[in-house]
Amino acid sequence: MKFALVGNPNSGKTTLFNTLTGSSARVGNWPGVTVDKKEGLYKCRAPLALERGGGDNPPATKIHIVDLPGIYSLSPYTPEEVIARQFIVEEKPDLIINIVDATNLERNLYLTTQLLEIDIPVVVALNMMDVIKREGAEIDVAALSGKLGVPVVPISALKAGDARTLMGKAVETLEYWPPAGHNRPVVAGRFPSPFAGLYNDVLQQVMAHGIGHPVFHTIKLLENDAIELLHDTGLLTAIQQRKLQFEHSATIPAGASHPAVDYEAEIADLRYKFITNEVKPAVVKRYRNNSLSQSEKIDRLLTHRVWGLPAFLGILFAVFHLIFAADFLFLKRLGVLNESVPSLGVLLQGYTESLQTFAGEQLSGLLQSANAAPWATGLLVDGLVNGVCAVLTFLPQILLLFLFLSILEDTGYMARVAFLMDRPLRRFGLSGKAILPMLMGFGCSVPAMMGTRTLDNEKEKRLTLMLIPFFSCGAKLAIWSIIVATMFPDNADFVVFAIYATGVAVAVLAALALKKTVFKNNRSNFVLELPVYRLPRIKNTSLYLWEKLKGFLITVTTIVAAATIVIWFLQNFNFRFELLEPGDSANSILGQIGSSIRWVFAPLGFAQTPDSWKLIVAILTGLIAKELVVATMGVLYIPGFSEEAAQTPEGESSLIAVLGALSVFSPLTAMTFMIFNLLSVPCFAAVATAFAELKSIKWTLFTLFFWFTTAWTVSFIVYQAGALFSKMNVATAVVFLLALSITGGSIVYAVTHKNNRKYRCSGCDECGEKCSAGSRRMEN
Amino acid sequence: MLFSDKMAKLLNQFKAGERGKVEKLTVAGPLRRRLLDMGITPGTEIIFKKVAPLGDPVELTIRGYKLAIRRAEAEAVLMKTEDER
Ligand SMILES: Nc1nc2c(ncn2[C@@H]2O[C@H](COP(=O)(O)OP(=O)(O)OP(=O)(O)O)[C@@H](O)[C@H]2O)c(=O)[nH]1
Ligand SMILES: [Mg+2]
Numbered sequence A: 001m002k003f004a005l006v007g008n009p010n011s012g013k014t015t016l017f018n019t020l021t022g023s024s025a026r027v028g029n030w031p032g033v034t035v036d037k038k039e040g041l042y043k044c045r046a047p048l049a050l051e052r053g054g055g056d057n058p059p060a061t062k063i064h065i066v067d068l069p070g071i072y073s074l075s076p077y078t079p080e081e082v083i084a085r086q087f088i089v090e091e092k093p094d095l096i097i098n099i100v101d102a103t104n105l106e107r108n109l110y111l112t113t114q115l116l117e118i119d120i121p122v123v124v125a126l127n128m129m130d131v132i133k134r135e136g137a138e139i140d141v142a143a144l145s146g147k148l149g150v151p152v153v154p155i156s157a158l159k160a161g162d163a164r165t166l167m168g169k170a171v172e173t174l175e176y177w178p179p180a181g182h183n184r185p186v187v188a189g190r191f192p193s194p195f196a197g198l199y200n201d202v203l204q205q206v207m208a209h210g211i212g213h214p215v216f217h218t219i220k221l222l223e224n225d226a227i228e229l230l231h232d233t234g235l236l237t238a239i240q241q242r243k244l245q246f247e248h249s250a251t252i253p254a255g256a257s258h259p260a261v262d263y264e265a266e267i268a269d270l271r272y273k274f275i276t277n278e279v280k281p282a283v284v285k286r287y288r289n290n291s292l293s294q295s296e297k298i299d300r301l302l303t304h305r306v307w308g309l310p311a312f313l314g315i316l317f318a319v320f321h322l323i324f325a326a327d328f329l330f331l332k333r334l335g336v337l338n339e340s341v342p343s344l345g346v347l348l349q350g351y352t353e354s355l356q357t358f359a360g361e362q363l364s365g366l367l368q369s370a371n372a373a374p375w376a377t378g379l380l381v382d383g384l385v386n387g388v389c390a391v392l393t394f395l396p397q398i399l400l401l402f403l404f405l406s407i408l409e410d411t412g413y414m415a416r417v418a419f420l421m422d423r424p425l426r427r428f429g430l431s432g433k434a435i436l437p438m439l440m441g442f443g444c445s446v447p448a449m450m451g452t453r454t455l456d457n458e459k460e461k462r463l464t465l466m467l468i469p470f471f472s473c474g475a476k477l478a479i480w481s482i483i484v485a486t487m488f489p490d491n492a493d494f495v496v497f498a499i500y501a502t503g504v505a506v507a508v509l510a511a512l513a514l515k516k517t518v519f520k521n522n523r524s525n526f527v528l529e530l531p532v533y534r535l536p537r538i539k540n541t542s543l544y545l546w547e548k549l550k551g552f553l554i555t556v557t558t559i560v561a562a563a564t565i566v567i568w569f570l571q572n573f574n575f576r577f578e579l580l581e582p583g584d585s586a587n588s589i590l591g592q593i594g595s596s597i598r599w600v601f602a603p604l605g606f607a608q609t610p611d612s613w614k615l616i617v618a619i620l621t622g623l624i625a626k627e628l629v630v631a632t633m634g635v636l637y638i639p640g641f642s643e644e645a646a647q648t649p650e651g652e653s654s655l656i657a658v659l660g661a662l663s664v665f666s667p668l669t670a671m672t673f674m675i676f677n678l679l680s681v682p683c684f685a686a687v688a689t690a691f692a693e694l695k696s697i698k699w700t701l702f703t704l705f706f707w708f709t710t711a712w713t714v715s716f717i718v719y720q721a722g723a724l725f726s727k728m729n730v731a732t733a734v735v736f737l738l739a740l741s742i743t744g745g746s747i748v749y750a751v752t753h754k755n756n757r758k759y760r761c762s763g764c765d766e767c768g769e770k771c772s773a774g775s776r777r778m779e780n
Numbered sequence B: 001m002l003f004s005d006k007m008a009k010l011l012n013q014f015k016a017g018e019r020g021k022v023e024k025l026t027v028a029g030p031l032r033r034r035l036l037d038m039g040i041t042p043g044t045e046i047i048f049k050k051v052a053p054l055g056d057p058v059e060l061t062i063r064g065y066k067l068a069i070r071r072a073e074a075e076a077v078l079m080k081t082e083d084e085r
Helices: A013-021 A044-050 A079-090 A101-113 A129-135 A140-149 A160-175 A193-208 A215-224 A233-248 A263-283 A291-304 A308-324 A344-369 A374-392 A395-411 A413-426 A434-439 A445-454 A458-470 A473-488 A489-517 A536-573 A589-598 A597-604 A611-623 A627-644 A655-662 A665-677 A682-695 A697-724 A730-754 A768-779 B032-035
Strands: A002-007 A038-041 A065-068 A095-101 A121-128 A152-154 A284-286 A528-531 B006-010 B019-025 B045-051 B058-062 B065-069 B075-083
Touching: A002 A013, A002 A079, A002 A101, A013 A038, A013 A065, A013 A095, A013 A160, A013 A458, A013 A536, A038 A152, A079 A445, A095 A101, A095 A160, A095 A489, A101 A121, A101 A129, A121 A140, A121 A160, A129 A291, A140 A152, A140 A263, A152 A160, A160 A434, A193 A233, A193 A589, A215 A233, A215 A263, A263 B032, A291 A308, A291 A413, A291 B065, A308 A344, A308 A395, A308 A413, A308 A473, A344 A374, A374 A473, A374 A536, A395 A413, A395 A473, A395 A536, A395 A597, A395 A768, A413 A434, A413 A528, A413 B065, A434 A445, A434 A458, A434 A611, A445 A458, A445 A682, A458 A665, A458 A682, A458 A697, A473 A627, A473 A655, A473 A665, A489 A665, A489 A697, A489 A730, A528 B006, A528 B032, A536 A589, A536 A611, A536 A627, A589 A611, A597 A611, A597 A665, A597 A697, A611 A627, A611 A665, A627 A655, A665 A697, A682 A697, A697 A730, B019 B032
Parallel strands: A002 A065, A002 A095, A095 A121, A121 A152
Antiparallel strands: A038 A065, A528 B065, B006 B075, B019 B045, B019 B075, B045 B058, B058 B065
């Protein structure tokens, strides 16, 4: 058996799905979190058996729960909404659980009136009842059930008990469907008389054709939205004729000014009238919406005309500061304290580092005392431990980043960012909604790329997808951490912020370039619900972090561990599979490969020493998973170091210390290495996702080419320009990057501002139809 | 219109804090459908809440929730307001 969770975006479908199935699918306080259908098994069957009174024989059928993307109506607008309609209409679930957000009844019930027209049993789950109770509002559930003619179960999606009651009711409903007093459908019974005649005629024809969901399809035919019936041209023309006949007949009610009847508006109006005139007065006993007014207060700052954008930047910087700053709150720099206090991220990273050094020493001690063969020690300590530990060191910082992202997503701020950024982004062929997947890209590119489905315009979707890797993902954070800790420990937060800013700046410039060339005439809409602010839920956050931690540990123990072993072999054997002397790794398979393509990277600065094949190999392994960049550096640099160099700083063999002592980077090459990694082709999983979303080999190849060229070109420019300063220190590096972003920004501004007037004029082609229509109407 | 105390006006021309009722939508196609689905149907009361930092989009309160749309889209909504006397 299959039950589908259907409801408005952000009504709590996924929360309920997680409660019902024990999954941990992504939840967030903004519309459009779920973009694909997801199936799970209802985990608790015993109470159903009890309620059916058949305690001895619990029902053998398994109940599959399907979580769907949120929809405002059954007329899909964006690709992820199409998924939902297709599932409901074509895959015919046995029952629809319609999640209705009780704090937003009017708009949520609009969808309910449509679901009632489908020939599938419906149970309404009236969600967010905890909020209703807290606010002191009151809803008459029985009256609502009476008005809709289907069972209504008040729930809070987080409570397992409520979910169980709901499932009990759902199973019961299936047995007694249709319920007594069942009076659907809402609209068809309320058509004004001439309209009703037309409706009945169309319904007859649809039934005569033996089409499923006749009421639904009849209304869709009237609305010209019968996407499932497009193949049935005979029926369509017949209906079209009947409609024309209706429109020309004299029976059109007085006051309908339009020559052709506006079916869509009439029907939408009927639905909303039913809700506001019939349902709400009977159902809403007391109405209070404190969270709405509370949200308004918060928004006084966060979407303020002047302070909104600075607040956004401030929040982002605060996040980086908490993760990376060695001098928390600048206490030392400001002279408040003599010693700097590290921020949470740096503090935790220090702990894991010492823990791992300790573990590494114990292991090699153990192996020595066990008289293990030198190659085994090499493999385990030099390969596995160095590689895996190099990545693991940054686990706390990565988790912190995800913690902050999850808090941002849970509060409802994300939708505000879209609101703030829509205007600036529009100049680059994007809408504010594109910022949501982009910000998700700071976590991981894979879900972010899938998130582009919420964009209604194909060009915008492609463009956004191509830009997502420029938003530095969580795994790349390890690269920034290792390099800033080596090269710029005192200004770590600023440098990392500059790196992220560079990514964003490049994304902006690239968007502009693509808009002028590949994606011309991109026109999009922006209609976005702004949800009320909510306190982040500890359960959501911890589940999310746990998922991330699990994912990270799985990557590290499988891909990273396996890869480090392979890398260790490849750097200790040459092409004739002879074991090399320690320190001769330049002649190894990896050394040869890396050196052979050094010319590609030489103009970027970081690949000029003979040893730099190691960095190239690190970049290449990054194509498998970005965690591997640091892991590879660990395997390739640390072992050689302990044997060659005598000046080991006491007890320190961490990658940070090694990179510092070997002077692998200069500040400038450190920058270009980071920038190249920031912008270049993302990991394999992301490339595969891009292919799945672009649905075209041609586009995927173009996208790969675009990523590589952008990375190379920007690194090249930065290196060559930076080399002009003979010796670059941290301050200049940061100033330089910022200057670059600002110059880029002003170029963009200058270029786009030529078109500025376009947006305010009347009669241009950007918004021609609409504004000329509007102004004509005003003249009348 | 001279004799009526109602004024027709595009939603786009509202000022922050102003409210009015929807008269009709002047676009066709998917955008119209979307606006209808979001509850912008004739007779609905809309409060024009605020404008984003760079002048666009705008924030509305409608049917008890908050909706952000662009000016270009607001231009497609013809409104009735009580005339300010
Ligand atoms: N107070 C309260 N909050 C809830 C409840 N159910 C869900 N939420 C919150 O509502 C927000 C949206 O929840 P989701 O489960 O992601 O909503 P969804 O319907 O799956 O949203 P989309 O995937 O975007 O369509 C989250 O912030 C949840 O924490 C509830 O019963 N009570
Ligand atoms: Mg969801």
